[in-house]
Structures are given as C-alpha cells and as structure tokens.
Amino acid sequence: MQKFIKHKGKAVAIFQPNIDTDQILPKQFLKRIDKTGFGNFLFYDWRFDENGNPNPEFILNQERYKDASILIAGKNFGSGSSREHAPWALFDYGFRAILAPSFGEIFYNNSFNVGLLLVTLPEGIIKTLVEKTETLEHYELEIDLQTKQISDDFGFNESFEIDEFKREKLLKGLDDISFILQFQDQISEYESKRPLWMPKVL
Amino acid sequence: MRTLYDKIWDSHVVYQEEGKPTIIYIDLHLIHEVTTPQAFDGLRKSNRKVRRPDLTIGTMDHSVPTKNIFSPIKDYFADLQIKTFRKNCEEFGVKFFDIGTENQGIVHVFAPEIGLTQPGMTIVCGDSHTSTHGAFGALAFGIGTSEVEQVLATQCLLQKKSKNLLIKISGKLGFGITAKDLILYIIGRIGTDGANGYVIEYAGDAIKNLSMEGRMTVCNMSIEAGARAGLIAPDEVTFDYLKDKPFAPKGELWEKAIDYWQTLKSDDDSAFDKIFELEADKIEPQVTWGTTPAMVISVNDEIPDPSTAKNELEQQAFQRALEYMGLEPARKITEISINYAFIGSCTNARIEDLREAAKVVKGYKVHPKVKAIVVPGSETVKRQAESEGLAKIFTEAGFEWRHSGCSMCIAMNDDYLQPGERCASTSNRNFEGRQGRGSRTHLASPAMVAAAAIAGHFVDIRNWKFKD
Numbered sequence A: 001m002q003k004f005i006k007h008k009g010k011a012v013a014i015f016q017p018n019i020d021t022d023q024i025l026p027k028q029f030l031k032r033i034d035k036t037g038f039g040n041f042l043f044y045d046w047r048f049d050e051n052g053n054p055n056p057e058f059i060l061n062q063e064r065y066k067d068a069s070i071l072i073a074g075k076n077f078g079s080g081s082s083r084e085h086a087p088w089a090l091f092d093y094g095f096r097a098i099l100a101p102s103f104g105e106i107f108y109n110n111s112f113n114v115g116l117l118l119v120t121l122p123e124g125i126i127k128t129l130v131e132k133t134e135t136l137e138h139y140e141l142e143i144d145l146q147t148k149q150i151s152d153d154f155g156f157n158e159s160f161e162i163d164e165f166k167r168e169k170l171l172k173g174l175d176d177i178s179f180i181l182q183f184q185d186q187i188s189e190y191e192s193k194r195p196l197w198m199p200k201v202l
Numbered sequence B: 001m002r003t004l005y006d007k008i009w010d011s012h013v014v015y016q017e018e019g020k021p022t023i024i025y026i027d028l029h030l031i032h033e034v035t036t037p038q039a040f041d042g043l044r045k046s047n048r049k050v051r052r053p054d055l056t057i058g059t060m061d062h063s064v065p066t067k068n069i070f071s072p073i074k075d076y077f078a079d080l081q082i083k084t085f086r087k088n089c090e091e092f093g094v095k096f097f098d099i100g101t102e103n104q105g106i107v108h109v110f111a112p113e114i115g116l117t118q119p120g121m122t123i124v125c126g127d128s129h130t131s132t133h134g135a136f137g138a139l140a141f142g143i144g145t146s147e148v149e150q151v152l153a154t155q156c157l158l159q160k161k162s163k164n165l166l167i168k169i170s171g172k173l174g175f176g177i178t179a180k181d182l183i184l185y186i187i188g189r190i191g192t193d194g195a196n197g198y199v200i201e202y203a204g205d206a207i208k209n210l211s212m213e214g215r216m217t218v219c220n221m222s223i224e225a226g227a228r229a230g231l232i233a234p235d236e237v238t239f240d241y242l243k244d245k246p247f248a249p250k251g252e253l254w255e256k257a258i259d260y261w262q263t264l265k266s267d268d269d270s271a272f273d274k275i276f277e278l279e280a281d282k283i284e285p286q287v288t289w290g291t292t293p294a295m296v297i298s299v300n301d302e303i304p305d306p307s308t309a310k311n312e313l314e315q316q317a318f319q320r321a322l323e324y325m326g327l328e329p330a331r332k333i334t335e336i337s338i339n340y341a342f343i344g345s346c347t348n349a350r351i352e353d354l355r356e357a358a359k360v361v362k363g364y365k366v367h368p369k370v371k372a373i374v375v376p377g378s379e380t381v382k383r384q385a386e387s388e389g390l391a392k393i394f395t396e397a398g399f400e401w402r403h404s405g406c407s408m409c410i411a412m413n414d415d416y417l418q419p420g421e422r423c424a425s426t427s428n429r430n431f432e433g434r435q436g437r438g439s440r441t442h443l444a445s446p447a448m449v450a451a452a453a454i455a456g457h458f459v460d461i462r463n464w465k466f467k468d
Helices: A085-093 A105-114 A123-135 A164-172 A176-181 A184-191 B004-010 B037-045 B076-092 B107-113 B128-136 B145-154 B179-190 B212-225 B236-242 B251-261 B312-325 B351-361 B379-387 B390-397 B446-455
Strands: A006-014 A070-073 A097-100 A117-120 A140-144 A149-151 A157-159 B013-015 B022-025 B028-031 B056-059 B095-097 B122-125 B139-142 B156-159 B163-170 B198-203 B229-231 B274-279 B286-288 B296-298 B340-343 B371-374 B422-425 B440-443
Touching (some): A006 A123, A070 A123, A105 A164, A176 B156, A184 B013, B004 B139, B004 B229, B028 B107, B037 B076, B037 B145, B076 B095, B107 B122, B107 B212, B107 B379, B128 B212, B139 B229, B179 B212, B198 B212, B340 B446, B351 B379, B351 B390, B371 B390, B379 B390, B422 B446
Parallel strands (some): A006 A070, A070 A097, B028 B122, B163 B198
Antiparallel strands (some): B022 B156, B286 B296
C-alpha cells in the first residue's frame, strides 16, 4: 500500500450531506474483477451524461478544479454500501485525502486499507475550506500526517485527530494482514476452544 | 453489567494490545461474486491460502439473471465475474451455491434459511446488509474487499469496538404495520447517520412480537442508519426458527447451544451509550419520498417542504431530492403514479414477505400501467412459495415470477428502470440511480408495494379490501 506522509494538492469541494457510495462509484462498474481503472467511473452518473459525455456543470469537469487531489465533502460522506470500489475509484482518480465532518463507517475503514487519508473536521472548518475552494483559484491545502496538521498558504492551520493505529498504517504503508499474522499462536489457541455446536460448512 | 454486544465482542477477542484495534475471530464468512475477486487475487499474490474453508461459504446473487437463471449472461463483465467466482471457490476449496442450484439465493437469505446464522456468532460478508443476521443475536456486519482478504487469510478481523445504542420500541404495531414500516420510521427519526459509531440493540415488546423474518428486515436496514450492526437478543422465536434447520446443532449439542444462547441478552441496567425510545402504536405505513431512506413519511402525509429542514444544508439536500424524484412539496404520496413494482431483496423477499404481499394481491390484477415483478430471496423461498400457491396468485394478477437474486434492488443484472421511471420497491435503498440511471425509488413494505402495483399508486394498506 502506498504511504501517506505529507501531501500538498489542489482542493475541490462537493459539499452535500450523505453522498453515498452508489454516487461515488455506481453499481454498473462493480462487475470488474480488478482493483485498477475505477477512476474513470468516479461519480459517473454526475460526471457524465447518458451518452457518456462530460457534464460541464459537474465540479470535477471544471478546468479550475482539474487535477484536484483533496476532496472536501459534507457529513456522512461514503454512507451506504461496503464496496471498496468507491475508495479505489477516488484513489485512482487522483484523490489522496478527503475532508468531511463525518464519514460512513465501512467506507472509512476501506479508505485506510487503500491508502486514502480521511480527515474528520468540524463542520464550521469544513465550511470555511469550502468557501476558499470557491473564491480562490487553484486553492491548495497541505496535509502533514506526521504532525497531524492541515494548512494553506494563507495562514490557515488546523490540527486534526486520527486513530494512532491508522496513522501509523498510512505513514508506513502497512497492511492489516501482516499485523494479524504476527499472532498466529493466539489465533490457533482461540480456534482450539471453538464451541462444538457452532456450524462448519465442510 | 454487559450488553449483548459486549458479551459477543468479549467472547471473540483473539488478541488485544493497548492502543491498538482488537483482533476478533470470525465464525462465519459469507462471500459472493462482487466483492471477492480482488481478495482472492491478493491471496494468490502473497501465496496465502484460505485459512478456514470450513467457515466460509459462497453464493451468487448480485449479477445473476432472474428471468431465466440458466440463460448465458450477456454482460461480458458480469459473466466474467461469475466465472471468476466459480474458479476462485474451486481453487481455494470454498463451498458455494451455483446459479440455479437448490440453496442458491441472496447471501442474507440463504444463510439463515439453512441454519448457518446462529446466536452469539460473528458473521461478516463483503456486503453492507450483513447486519441482517443480527436478528439472531449474532454480531454481523459488512466489510470491504481488503477486509474480505483479511478474513480469508486469517479468519480474523481488526476492529475497533463500537458504542452501544439501545432502540426500545414499546407497545404493539397496529394492523397492517410491518417490520419494514418500523425500521423506516426509526431511520426517519434518527437519520442516515444517527447510529454512526454504534451497534444498535433493538428491544421492547414490538420487537419481541416480530417473527424471525420481521426481525431480519429490521436488522437488515440498521446500516441505513449508519450502524455497524443491529442486534436482537435471541429468544424462543429464534430457537423455534433454528430447530431442525440443516446446520443447527442436533441432540446434546442443541441443548448445550440453547443453554449458552439463553445467556445472550443485555444485563439489566446495562450502560448503553445512547437510548432511543419510541411507541409502536404511533407508527403508520411508511413510504420514502426522497433519495435517502431517512426521507420518509407516513402514507397519508404530504411531501415535506424544504423550508421545514433543520438547516441550510439539509434544505438544499431536500430540494435536490425533490428535483431528482420529480416531486413537489405538499403533494400527497398517494397521488403519485408508479410505473413499476418490485417485491424482492435481502430486506423483504422471504417467505413471510411473499405471503403478506400475496394476501393483498389475491383476486386483483396489476394496474395496466404498472410492470410488477416478484424476485424471491432464494431458490428455497421460490419453491416454498410455489408449493403454497403464492406464485400462482402473483402470476394470475400479472406479476412476473422470477428466480432468486438481488435483481432490481441494485440493478446490476438486466432488471433496471429507465430514467424517470418510478418504482414502488420493497428494497432498502432509494439512492439516486440505485435502480438504474435516473430511476425514482419509493421504499415501502411488501403489502404496501403489492397494493401500489394494483392501484397504480400508493394506498393506505389499512383500508385495503382483501379478497379471500
């Protein structure tokens, strides 16, 4: 998994509450068996019309937000389905971090497994940042995961809270399987006590 | 003093290090074609095996054709995904129910049906509606594909413990009011993120009086309130349902299991982090009007005005939902014509749901402007419904009678709406585009959807003239 230590990039805001994973990556693209290439389908039904032409109204299609790598969103971003295809699509499109007042829980965990940093910030701060993306051309933010700081070139500086294990995981690019496999003995010990009445399928 | 969730959690801790997430053991891993191919690829790349194929079982549901289940899948990607799933299961020695075979069905329908879902277990699946299995007092939740790989490789999952939320529903549900109305009502009250960070335990008389099917409907939609999982303490209703199911314990083991299962309830005076109480008799038939399950009203209510929303952001969301749905404030939901009726999904396609819908349909014809389909939750449900004569009631009324699958709940197969079409649906999500690009979904109970199919619009099921 790609590490996340520090990132500076252009920010774009889609400031609506409850953007669900069906909007982030619509179900017609869930049939693919790879992890790559989903960026082309990110926000597909919003980004493209019925004939597959870009919708000029949609913010990601606007020239000034081209190559944005930090997404600012409304509360409960990523609610709904467990599809990891949603964070795959965001990452593949080029997003490295998402800032929102809150996130859907499964989406939150999935994102960290993909190398995407999610930062939870109070709604007031999010609103300020949304306004900056709207008023300042090519507005950039810098996120430092080592110091847990988020800042811009205009004096904005805010610290954020994040689960220490998740932070470590991104800083070092670790995956959870390697972590769990250190505890093979404990797993075997647990398995030896499995109640007999519990079902086995084979 | 521990809650039911605390008890199940404690009994599954494999390893806990200070300041780190907990390694918990997974008793049953359900898999399907959509969220697993990349996980099996991961295993292959790192030369790992499935640690416990005996605790892993697969089905095909999301992409399967339901019209003619044995017809070749025309969609190249869906076909490849199904074939890849078959190949992966065979290569890694995982048992699965192939398309059209006896036990195949929606993952959250077939597992309880054969007795695999039991109280006190931990159950995961790469599908958010895994919360369904909480109806048995099992801790069950959806996971992403990286986590699917984790469980395949280790039979464990790294988890942070959630907080405890108690939702207590006192009193009795009125005539015609179902588990679906109850859960939609709850989501409408607490919102789509009302239970973020929590595991919900549903309790109270209204829950105790529900059948297992009804309890599954309630727990199924816990995720629509943002909960990690939903739980209902097991009781006689649970034990009766499980008894003699193929995978239920037998003989002495059954007795032992029951002894343990009876301990699975929250201790009196358990400390819940949050409690939400409501009265069942206040609940009327529910229909969603918007693009989240929380945008829901009672059947006789008017579509709300955005100015009634809590704040500016919510107002904008209301406005956007109204535009997408092609609706105006103050209109009655019963005045809106539908084009389509869908009875199916892991929320409402069990035998009891079909019985409820068939009671309404009996002796009537589907409205000429409505296309209506019934997609049983599993092949077992399908056979059962055919033997009870329900299938005949539906087909005589003009419903299409299908094979099992997710079908129009997610519209990954050939069943989807055209832009602007409006569907009365027993499924769980009314998100934009959920039933096809530009589709407009109204969620309701099986009886309400059946009645809408006949009337051509929603009606209050409490006034329905049942023809016996």
